[in-house]
Amino acid sequence: MTTPPNKSTERKDEKLIMDAGDISRAMIRIAHEIVERNKGVKDLALVGIRTGGVHLAHRLVKRIQSIEGVQVPIGELDITLYRDDLALRKNQPILRKTSVPFDMTNKVVVLVDDVLFTGRTIRAAMDGLMDLGRPEEIQLAVLVDRGHRQLPIKANYIGKNLPTARDEQVQVLLEEAREDDRVVILKA
Secondary structure, three states: OOOOOOOOOOOOOEEEEEOHHHHHHHHHHHHHHHHHHOOOOOOEEEEEEOOHHHHHHHHHHHHHHHHHOOOOOEEEEOOHHHOOOHHHOOOOOOOOOOEOOOOOEOOEEEEEEEEEOOOHHHHHHHHHHHHHOOEOEEEEEEEEEOOOOOOOOOOOEEEEEOOOOOOOEEEEEOHHHOOOOEEEEEOO
């Protein structure tokens, strides 16, 4: 059997945490939890944080549509200029597109990201959202919560809690990025 082009195979220095089936089940569960917590999808919108969060947000929108029969608005957020370590970086940041094509006023916005770590990315995303409008509420959905928070931020929806060592790397690989769907820990 040959490996399809542009698809990676499991490396020897990585440990598989979630496979494609695990990720799919987590997305289904989170979509149901979002609908249940918000008692439907009225005034609901999803915003994915680039890059992995955007892919997962699109998957959640499809799942929610299959549950409720309604397409919820979706946006894509680049947080690069809101990062608190921007001045510490040696290389120029690469800016990507932010697209939130709906009015956030009085909406419940579910921010979506792949991994929740220190909380600094989510803080930056909330700053970015607030520059675009004033949502009624911001909720957070992540595929993996690996702990080690530096800010008082907690996810409302979690695919998997994954206790990690601080020096370990968690990677979420998705087929939208031409990978096989999986979550791995890279050995330090």
